[in-house]
Amino acid sequence: xxxxxxxxxxxxxxxxxxxxxxxxxxxxxxxxxxxxxxxxxxxxxxxxxxxxxxxxxxxxxxxxxxxxxxxxxxxxxxxxxxxxxxxxxxxxxxxxxxxxxxxxxxxxxxxxxxxxxxxxxxxxxxxxxxxxxxxxxxxxxxxxxx
Numbered sequence: 001x002x003x004x005x006x007x008x009x010x011x012x013x014x015x016x017x018x019x020x021x022x023x024x025x026x027x028x029x030x031x032x033x034x035x036x037x038x039x040x041x042x043x044x045x046x047x048x049x050x051x052x053x054x055x056x057x058x059x060x061x062x063x064x065x066x067x068x069x070x071x072x073x074x075x076x077x078x079x080x081x082x083x084x085x086x087x088x089x090x091x092x093x094x095x096x097x098x099x100x101x102x103x104x105x106x107x108x109x110x111x112x113x114x115x116x117x118x119x120x121x122x123x124x125x126x127x128x129x130x131x132x133x134x135x136x137x138x139x140x141x142x143x144x145x146x
Contacts, residue, residue, distance in 0.1 A: 028044050
């Protein structure tokens with residue numbers, strides 16, 4: 001899940017479907033462009049501090065999510081760019097439905113006018129695409145009651 005916006009201050013939401021699942025932090029990047037085309041960014045060691053919260057009673061996201069102060073981002077992985085793009089779009093659509101109570105049609109209107117796509121990685125057997133949405137576009141909406 002190499003994506004250059006998994007940085008300090010952003011929140012990462014991961015789907016967990018296995019009881020007792022473990023969390024693994026892989027290689028760290030001092031710098032990585034969009035696409036990570038060669039399977040290598042500027043690799044480095046890392047010292048990290050993080051917390052893990054389990055969101056019990058909530059449906060797990062279908063794809064990994066990243067929330068920054070300004071954007072909602074859903075990461076899609078697949079064997080092709082088409083598959084990864086579909087997965088990212090579906091993940092962001094699910095987020096809008098779950099957290100903002102939007103219907104599929106309403107989500108399509110929001111994404112059709114506002115979504116941004118980033119190629120997160122091209123290296124290896126699986127490629128990654130991110131669907132991004134500026135939170136400012138959602139300002140008139142209130143998150144759904146939890």
